[in-house]
Structure formats: C-alpha cells, structure tokens
Amino acid sequence: MELSKNYIPNEVEAQWYEHWMQKGYFKSTPDEREPYTIVIPPPNVTGVLHMGHCLNNSIQDILIRRARSQGKNACWVPGTDHASIATEAKVVAMLRERGITKSSLSRDEFLSYAWEWKEKYGGIILQQLKKLGCSLDWDRTSFTMDPDYYQSVIKVFIDLHQKGLIYRGKRMINWDVRAKTALSDEEVIYKEVQSKLYYVRYQLADAEGNPMPISAENGITIATVRPETILGDSAICVNPTDERYKHLHGKFAFVPLINRRIPIIADDYVALDFGTGALKVTPAHDMNDYQLGQKYQLEIIDTMNDDGTLSDAAQLFIGEDRMDVRKKIIPQLEAAGHLVKIEEYTNQVGFSERTDAVVEPRLSLQWWVSMQKIAEPALASVMEEEINFHPAKFKNLYRHWMENIKDWCISRQLWWGHRIPAYYAPDGSFAVAASLEEALEILKTNQPSLTIADIKQDEDCLDTWFSSWLWPFEVFKGLSYPGNKEVSYYYPTNTLVTAPEIIFFWVARMIMAGFEYKNQLPFRDVYFTGIVRDKQGRKMSKSLGNSPDLLGLIDQYGADAVRFGIMIASPAGNDILFDESALEQGRNFNNKLWNALKLIKGWESRVAVGQEANKDLTKATSNFSINWFDHRLKQVRAEVEEMMQQFRLSEALKTIYSLIWDDFCSWYLEWVKPGFEQPVDGEVYHQTVAYFESLMEILHPFMPFITEEIFHLLQEQSEDLCIKQASAIQPYDTSILSAGELLKKVISALRDARNKNQVKPKDTIRLFIQTPNQSSYKAIENILKKQVNAETISYTDTSIAQSIVVAVEQDKFYLETNVVLDETALKAELLKDLEHQQRFLETVQKKLSNERFVQNAKQEVVDLEKKKMADAEARIRTIQESLQHLSV
RNA sequence: GGGAGCAUAGCUCAGCUGGUUUAGAGCAUCUGCCUUACAAGCAGAGGGUCCGCGGUUCGAACCCGUGUGCUCCCACCA
Numbered sequence: 005m006e007l008s009k010n011y012i013p014n015e016v017e018a019q020w021y022e023h024w025m026q027k028g029y030f031k032s033t034p035d036e037r038e039p040y041t042i043v044i045p046p047p048n049v050t051g052v053l054h055m056g057h058c059l060n061n062s063i064q065d066i067l068i069r070r071a072r073s074q075g076k077n078a079c080w081v082p083g084t085d086h087a088s089i090a091t092e093a094k095v096v097a098m099l100r101e102r103g104i105t106k107s108s109l110s111r112d113e114f115l116s117y118a119w120e121w122k123e124k125y126g127g128i129i130l131q132q133l134k135k136l137g138c139s140l141d142w143d144r145t146s147f148t149m150d151p152d153y154y155q156s157v158i159k160v161f162i163d164l165h166q167k168g169l170i171y172r173g174k175r176m177i178n179w180d181v182r183a184k185t186a187l188s189d190e191e192v193i194y195k196e197v198q199s200k201l202y203y204v205r206y207q208l209a210d211a212e213g214n215p216m217p218i219s220a221e222n223g224i225t226i227a228t229v230r231p232e233t234i235l236g237d238s239a240i241c242v243n244p245t246d247e248r249y250k251h252l253h254g255k256f257a258f259v260p261l262i263n264r265r266i267p268i269i270a271d272d273y274v275a276l277d278f279g280t281g282a283l284k285v286t287p288a289h290d291m292n293d294y295q296l297g298q299k300y301q302l303e304i305i306d307t308m309n310d311d312g313t314l315s316d317a318a319q320l321f322i323g324e325d326r327m328d329v330r331k332k333i334i335p336q337l338e339a340a341g342h343l344v345k346i347e348e349y350t351n352q353v354g355f356s357e358r359t360d361a362v363v364e365p366r367l368s369l370q371w372w373v374s375m376q377k378i379a380e381p382a383l384a385s386v387m388e389e390e391i392n393f394h395p396a397k398f399k400n401l402y403r404h405w406m407e408n409i410k411d412w413c414i415s416r417q418l419w420w421g422h423r424i425p426a427y428y429a430p431d432g433s434f435a436v437a438a439s440l441e442e443a444l445e446i447l448k449t450n451q452p453s454l455t456i457a458d459i460k461q462d463e464d465c466l467d468t469w470f471s472s473w474l475w476p477f478e479v480f481k482g483l484s485y486p487g488n489k490e491v492s493y494y495y496p497t498n499t500l501v502t503a504p505e506i507i508f509f510w511v512a513r514m515i516m517a518g519f520e521y522k523n524q525l526p527f528r529d530v531y532f533t534g535i536v537r538d539k540q541g542r543k544m545s546k547s548l549g550n551s552p553d554l555l556g557l558i559d560q561y562g563a564d565a566v567r568f569g570i571m572i573a574s575p576a577g578n579d580i581l582f583d584e585s586a587l588e589q590g591r592n593f594n595n596k597l598w599n600a601l602k603l604i605k606g607w608e609s610r611v612a613v614g615q616e617a618n619k620d621l622t623k624a625t626s627n628f629s630i631n632w633f634d635h636r637l638k639q640v641r642a643e644v645e646e647m648m649q650q651f652r653l654s655e656a657l658k659t660i661y662s663l664i665w666d667d668f669c670s671w672y673l674e675w676v677k678p679g680f681e682q683p684v685d686g687e688v689y690h691q692t693v694a695y696f697e698s699l700m701e702i703l704h705p706f707m708p709f710i711t712e713e714i715f716h717l718l719q720e721q722s723e724d725l726c727i728k729q730a731s732a733i734q735p736y737d738t739s740i741l742s743a744g745e746l747l748k749k750v751i752s753a754l755r756d757a758r759n760k761n762q763v764k765p766k767d768t769i770r771l772f773i774q775t776p777n778q779s780s781y782k783a784i785e786n787i788l789k790k791q792v793n794a795e796t797i798s799y800t801d802t803s804i805a806q807s808i809v810v811a812v813e814q815d816k817f818y819l820e821t822n823v824v825l826d827e828t829a830l831k832a833e834l835l836k837d838l839e840h841q842q843r844f845l846e847t848v849q850k851k852l853s854n855e856r857f858v859q860n861a862k863q864e865v866v867d868l869e870k871k872k873m874a875d876a877e878a879r880i881r882t883i884q885e886s887l888q889h890l891s892v
Numbered sequence: 893g894g895g896a897g898c899a900u901a902g903c904u905c906a907g908c909u910g911g912u913u914u915a916g917a918g919c920a921u922c923u924g925c926c927u928u929a930c931a932a933g934c935a936g937a938g939g940g941u942c943c944g945c946g947g948u949u950c951g952a953a954c955c956c957g958u959g960u961g962c963u964c965c966c967a968c969c970a
Contacts, residue, residue: 007929009930010930010932194967194968201970226970227970228970229970230970273969274969274970275969275970277969278969278970279969279970282970283969283970284970285970286970290970291968292968292969292970293970351968351969351970352968397896397897398896400895400896400897400965401895401896401964401965401966404894404895404896404965404966405965405966408966408967504964504965507965539903541963572904572918573904573905573918573919575905575906577897578905579963579964580904581903581904583903583904583919585919585920586904586918586919588919588932589918589919589932591932592930592932592933593932594932595930595932595933596929596930596932596933598929598930599929599930599933600929600930601929602929602930603929603930604929605929606928606929650908652906654905654906655906658906658917658918661918662917662918669929669930670934670935673929677929680928681928752935752936755935755936756935756936756937758935758936759923759924759935759936759937760936760937762924764924764925765924765925765927765934765935766925766927793927813913840914843914844913844914846914847914848913848914851911851950851951854950854951855950856949856950856951857911857950857951858950859950860949860950860951861911861950861951862911864911864912865911865912865951866911868911868912868913869911869913871913872912872913873913875913876913
C-alpha cells in the first residue's frame with residue numbers, strides 16, 4: 005500500500021468518528037465496572053463552538069478516553085442549557101428582524117417562536133463537538149428544559165419554599181432595562197467609565213418653610229453622577245460631625261425644578277471628604293440610599309419605568325430615557341441657577357452581562373433563595389478536600405465567597421425558562437404548588453369561594469442557574485426518579501471541567517444542590533481551565549475580531565493538531581495565549597508520526613531472519629536499542645500516569661511528544677534503521693511495531709484520530725485503539741536508561757566536534773576511544789559508527805596526535821580526519837573550554853573543602869560533588885594533553 | 893478599600909521535598925546539510941542579574957522579610 009507524502013487528516017477523522025459511533029464505543033450503561041463520569045458544562049443552546057469550548061472539551065475528552073482505556077465505565081454526558089436571558093435576547097432580535105415585537109405577542113406565541121428557534125439552531129454546538137473528536141454518549145443528550153428536568157426544577161422550588169428557604173421580597177435589585185428583568189449580583193459586570201460629577205445646589209427653606217432665593221448662602225450643594233435621579237430625592241444627608249452643615253440638621257431643602265420639600269438628615273454613612281460632604285438620598289434608585297431610606301423612613305419615589313424611561317412620579321421628562329434625561333436636565337438646572345460646576349470623574353458602572361445595558365438599581369418584588377444554610381456543607385466539602393480544586397488556589401476564592409454569601413435573586417422577568425410555580429389570588433395572596441389545581445386547593449383553605457379562573461400564575465421565570473445547579477444528578481433523572489439505577493451508579497460524578505469565571509454561578513451552586521438533594525458531593529475533582537486569549541493577551545471577543553473560526557482551523561490543520569495546539573501550553577488555571585503556530589506544531593507532529601509509519605511500513609517486506617539479518621547490524625546493537633527503548637517506554641508510562649493523576653495534562657502531552665519525536669524517532673529508529681534496501685532484523689521489526697503501537701496508545705487520549713489510523717495501518721488489528729485497554733505500569737531499569745543517556749551524550753558531543761571543525765557530514769572519521777570500560781562500548785559500536793559517520797572504531801591507551809579530542813565524563817574520544825584542521829581555531833576552542841572547566845572545578849572544590857557542607861549534606865549529594873570533581877579533572881587533563889599536541 | 897496570584901532565555905512556560913555536572917523545554921533565532929521516513933525535515937549552536945534589596949542556611953530560582961511592576965477576584969464614596 006502506498007502511503008501519501010503527508011498526513012491528510014480530514015477524511016480520516018470523519019471516517020473514524022463514524023466508525024466509533026457505529027460501534028457504540030461512547031455509550032455507557034451501568035455494569036459491574038467502576039464508573040468514570042463527567043457531565044459536560046452545558047453550552048448555551050444558541051451557542052457556537054469557540055476556543056473556550058475547544059479547550060474545555062478537549063480536556064474532558066482526554067480524561068474520558070483515558071478512563072475508558074483503564075477499564076473504567078466511562079460516561080460523558082452531553083447537553084445544552086436553555087440560557088434564558090441569552091436565548092430570549094436572541095429570539096427577540098430574530099423577531100425584530102422579521103418585524104415582530106415581543107410586546108405584540110402573547111406568552112405562548114413567543115414561546116412557540118423560541119422553541120422553533122431552539123429546534124433549528126439548538127444542536128449546532130453539539131455537532132461541532134463531534135468534529136473535535138469528543139467521545140460523548142450522545143444517547144444521553146440532555147436539555148435543561150426537557151419535561152422531566154423541568155418538573156424537577158419546579159419540585160426544587162416548591163421544596164425550598166416549604167423549607168422556608170425561598171421567599172418573596174421587595175428589595176433593591178439590579179435591573180436590566182433592555183431585557184426588562186432583574187439580574188443577580190453575579191450577572192453585573194462593573195467597568196470603569198469616564199463620567200461627569202455634577203455639583204447641584206438645592207434651595208433651603210426659610211422660616212415659613214418656603215424656598216429661599218437661590219444663592220450660595222441659601223443653598224446646600226451636593227455632587228452626583230446621575231442628575232436625573234434628583235427627581236426622586238427624598239432627603240439630603242450630611243455627616244453629623246461636619247461643622248459646615250451642623251446648623252442645617254433638621255431643616256429642609258427643595259428638590260430643584262419640582263420644588264418638592266425634603267428633610268436634611270445626618271448620618272455617619274456620609275463621607276466628609278467626598279464631593280461637598282452633602283449627599284442626595286434617592287431611596288428608590290440606589291442601594292445605599294435605600295438603606296438610609298429604611299433607617300429614616302424616607303419616602304420612596306420610584307421615578308423609573310421598567311424600560312428605563314422616567315415615570316409619572318418623576319413629574320418631568322415623563323417617558324424619556326434616563327440617559328437622555330441626564331443630558332437634558334443639566335441646561336435646565338443651569339438656567340434655574342442650580343448648577344455650580346461639572347467635574348470629570350472616573351467611576352465604576354455596572355453593565356448587564358448579557359445585554360450590556362447600564363444596570364439600574366431598582367426596588368422590586370422578587371423571589372429569593374436564602375443561601376446561608378445550604379452553603380455550609382458545600383463550603384466544608386471543599387475546605388476539607390472531599391472535593392479537590394485544580395489548581396488549589398481557587399479554594400481561597402471559593403471560601404471568601406461562601407463565607408460572605410448573599411441571598412440569591414432567582415426571578416427573571418422573562419418568558420423563556422422555567423415559570424415560577426406561584427399562583428396568586430385576586431387579593432394578592434399566593435400559593436406555591438406544582439399546578440394550578442393544587443394551588444387552588446391550597447388557596448381555598450382561606451378563600452373557599454375561589455375558582456380556577458380567579459387565580460393567575462406568576463409571569464416570571466427562574467434564573468438559568470436555578471436549573472443548571474441540578475445538572476450533575478438530573479441528567480441521570482436523579483430527582484425526577486430518585487434512587488434510579490442510573491443515578492445510583494453514576495453519581496457522584498468524577499471530574500468537572502470548567503472555567504473559573506463560573507465558580508459562583510455554577511460550581512458552588514451545584515455543590516450546594518448536591519448536598520441538599522443527594523446528600524452527597526456532585527463531583528470529586530474540579531479542573532479549572534484558563535481563559536483563551538489571543539497572542540497579545542486580549543480576551544477573545546466578537547468586537548475585536550480576534551476569535552478564530554474553529555471549524556476553519558480544524559479543516560486546515562485537523563482536529564488532532566488543534567487539540568495538540570491548545571493543550572500543549574495550558575496548565576490548569578493558567579490563561580492560554582492562543583497562537584496558530586502551536587497548531588502548526590501539532591500538524592508537524594502529525595506528519596512526523598506519519599513519516600515514522602512510512603519508514604516502518606517500508607521494512608515490512610524486508611524482514612529477515614537468522615544469519616542474513618546479522619550482516620549489517622549485530623545482534624548486540626539491536627538488543628541494546630530494543631532494551632533501552634523498552635525501559636524508556638516504561639519510564640514514560642509511569643511518568644505520564646503520575647502527571648495525569650495530578651491533572652498536569654500539558655506536561656503529560658509534552659512528555660509524550662518528546663518521547664515520540666526525540667527518543668523514538670531521532671534516537672531509537674536511527675539506531676535500528678537498516679541501510680538502504682538492507683534487510684531488517686525480525687526481532688527489531690516486531691518490537692518496533694509493538695513500540696509504535698504502545699506510543700499510539702499513550703497518545704490516543706490527546707490525539708485520537710491519527711493514533712487510531714496509524715494503529716490500524718501498522719498491522720491487522722482485532723480491536724480498535726479507542727477501546728483498547730492500557731498496558732500496566734511496570735518497573736524500569738535505570739542503569740539501562742543511563743547507558744542510553746551516555747550514548748546520546750557521546751553522539752552529540754562527537755557531532756558537535758565534527759561541526760565545530762568543519763568536518764562535512766559526508767566526510768568519514770576514524771574514531772579512537774580511550775576508556776577503562778571497553779566492554780560497555782562493544783555493544784554500541786555499530787550505533788556509534790553510524791551516528792557519527794566513523795569508518796572505523798578502535799580503542800587506545802594513549803592520546804592520538806593530530807586528532808580532535810572530545811571528553812565525555814571520564815572517557816576520551818579522538819577523531820582522526822582527512823580534513824586539514826585549523827589549529828589556531830582548535831586552540832582557541834580548547835582554551836575557552838579549559839577556562840570553563842577550571843572555573844567549574846573551582847566551585848566544586850570550594851564546596852567540598854567546606855567542612856560544614858561535608859558534615860551536613862546528604863551522602864548522595866557529597867558523592868555527586870566528588871564525581872563532578874573527578875569528571876572535571878579528567879576533562880581538564882584531556883584538554884591540556886591536546887594543547888600539547890598542537891603545533892601552534 | 894479588602895483579598896489572592898504572578899514575575900525564570902526574544903515569546904510561552906516547567907522547575908514538585910532547598911543539593912542532580914556553574915538553570916530546563918517548546919517556539920523563535922543562527923550555522924551546516926535536499927543524508928532514500930520526514931525541508932511541515934535532519935545535525936548542531938548561541939541566548940539567563942531566575943524582578944530589586946535584605947535575611948535564614950554548609951548550600952536559595954525555591955524558605956522568610958521588604959520594595960517595585962503586572963493580573964485576577966470581591967466590595968464600592970454619591
């Protein structure tokens with residue numbers, strides 16, 4: 005069979021994915037094996053695959069494929085999140101393009117459009133994961149609004165309400181004026197913004213309680229960045245110790261333009277040194293002002309509608325957007341003599357995570373979850389390391405948040421999502437129940453005359469995270485069918501792979517839900533990925549246009565190369581700077597593997613047995629190489645095993661990469677490779693194929709497609725690599741490994757000497773070795789000969805004149821060539837080396853002459869220093885001898 | 893304002909229990925090679941004030957203190 009010049013991933017990848025699917029390798033059902041379970045962090049149903057998903061899912065696939073090869077029952081559950089606010093925003097935008105406004109639709113009409121959208125686009129991201137090679141059990145695909153899942157969310161709401169952990173309350177919340185919904189604190193992103201600080205003078209009241217004519221003496225000046233909220237002011241507050249305002253305590257001022265009379269109060273909340281030291285208090289539109297309002301029983305004047313326009317209560321600018329009013333009110337204030345000055349000011353402003361609208365603090369009636377109690381076991385499980393975070397630094401962050409946890413606002417004024425199961429009677433009383441009928445029964449106990457027609461369900465939906473916190477058990481229907489076989493087997497899951505950004509949104513809450521509803525942690529390990537950034541370290545975003553087209557990259561480089569590129573430099577918790585050159589490296593690696601395959605396939609027809617095989621390579625040479633690589637493989641297997649257990653995935657991949665490229669291709673294959681069209685020793689051939697298979701097995705979790713392809717091209721296989729069970733970890737012999745290392749070192753040193761003396765690659769040398777252990781070189785003579793292009797190798801007791809001298813450890817090597825040596829250059833080189841060695845020797849001698857070192861240091865350390873000294877002395881002698889031989 | 897983390901080659905990062913030939917890898921750079929697996933390659937090489945300062949120790953990239961600079965999280969003064 006003719007193999008192509010380069011590896012071409014596209015067709016190969018699609019074919020293997022199809023094959024694995026047909027064979028059902030990714031399917032999992034409970035059995036007697038130990039389970040290994042991962043639930044995917046469900047991407048938004050409207051999402052498309054981006055770099056973050058690529059990293060996240062590559063990691064999960066690596067873990068799952070590895071578990072599968074280790075005899076575990078690997079189960080990776082796919083699915084999507086309904087993402088209420090994000091999806092609703094997309095559907096609204098889609099409808100707008102078709103000329104339909106949300107407000108013109110009924111709830112049911114809107115929802116049918118939304119479902120239509122979901123059916124059409126909802127699966128895209130899952131299809132894209134297949135291209136990446138993700139071995140998910142597709143039969144288990146879940147959605148947070150599946151009927152059973154929906155019912156479980158409602159069940160949890162009712163249960164928490166019955167336990168007194170869910171309540172309805174009027175509070176100051178973050179209001180998204182674009183989506184017209186409440187947001188939780190976590191959904192608000194604070195950004196630094198260049199604002200203006202307006203100084204506005206309010207008139208004071210005279211003895212009769214009427215406004216005095218406006219002037220500096222008859223006024224009190226406040227500073228604000230939101231002058232439009234002036235219309236909702238209920239008081240002015242100063243610090244009680246502030247001498248400037250002591251005479252005004254208990255007096256009154258007037259709201260500019262509308263002349264509403266408001267009291268001047270004193271509270272030490274107000275800072276003396278900010279602005280003018282006088283604060284306008286607007287209880288309906290500021291978190292802190294609300295607190296003050298409560299404390300002093302101030303009037304709450306809500307001057308804003310749900311869309312951010314001013315309400316009737318504002319008296320002026322009714323129906324105009326608050327941002328427009330901010331601009332328009334200034335000239336009016338100025339005209340009336342209220343404006344004192346305007347300063348440039350930098351402050352933090354909250355924006356909606358989903359719609360990017362400026363968030364307005366607003367007083368409203370919402371549903372809340374009381375968090376303190378359910379947070380306790382969740383905090384303990386992480387602190388006591390029942391659940392392990394990787395990297396562990398995120399424990400601190402988690403603890404801080406959990407110890408200061410606030411109640412969770414779970415109602416959203418949206419239609420797409422789980423509708424709050426609260427039902428209201430006309431008098432405002434309500435019941436929380438699974439259905440209208442059940443709610444009616446409850447309400448009837450107090451109001452017997454009520455009928456179905458009288459009661460109405462809450463219009464609002466639940467926060468998306470109120471459903472996704474059930475994900476780890478509800479994908480196994482752990483709440484809809486408690487105690488079922490699946491959830492008993494798969495739960496708790498093993499590893500969660502997610503971004504630290506959602507540690508509070510999701511990770512913490514899943515842990516809480518796990519303890520509250522399963523009495524058990526949801527997963528044992530949490531692997532936090534970093535954020536994928538561009539080369540310059542910027543976050544990837546649509547507006548910067550620095551977000552690469554992932555499917556395009558997979559087309560161009562192949563999925564294996566993309567996985568390699570993203571994994572090679574991404575330790576847990578570190579941001580990764582994405583650079584296409586890493587993908588090139590991945591593609592080159594594919595190609596390297598492909599070429600090694602071509603070499604070995606070329607030997608297939610030239611396998612020789614018996615004497616014929618011994619003509620070119622001696623048995624000893626083959627044995628040395630085979631033996632060395634055998635132990636090297638065992639060593640790396642053990643190292644990789646340990647790294648994987650510690651979730652050091654990047655390092656594991658680097659180790660495997662170097663094992664394949666350097667040890668296998670550059671050293672081993674070069675050592676055993678027969679000459680052009682020469683026969684290959686049978687044992688060498690069979691061992692090499694076996695080694696290559698082992699390498700594919702170790703690499704497979706990282707690069708599943710090419711490894712499977714090569715595995716099958718190497719020889720006829722009875723099974724697929726995808727489900728092949730990994731070889732056991734075995735002990736390895738370090739003396740063989742160090743013999744290999746010495747050989748490599750000698751070869752490199754000799755090649756370097758050739759290079760430095762301008763000996764052309766084609767020019768042969770005659771090599772003389774001066775060593776006390778001739779026998780150790782006998783086995784590797786042929787390797788050495790080939791690797792340094794020596795025509796002869798002989799042993800000597802004395803130095804060889806007119807040769808290049810190289811010292812490795814305590815052995816000396818003399819290279820005799822037909823090339824005329826440049827003795828001046830040679831001498832300079834030797835002198836430079838001599839100086840270096842002497843300096844090194846000094847540091848070692850200094851160390852060894854320090855009595856306290858010899859007394860205190862461990863014996864091995866002292867022995868090592870002694871060996872360093874002996875080696876350095878030997879090298880210095882060699883150099884000095886060589887210098888004597890020179891004629892310059 | 894509170895907290896956490898980071899600083900090692902041009903770039904990205906390892907360096908785990910303080911000692912492993914005067915600090916390692918990949919990428920990039922330079923030199924020489926189209927050597928019948930591979931130029932998407934091969935063989936080599938150069939490149940470091942381990943952020944500064946002070947301390948502990950026989951010994952510090954690693955431990956302690958301090959300064960500087962970056963990053964992130966939380967809270968937020970209108």
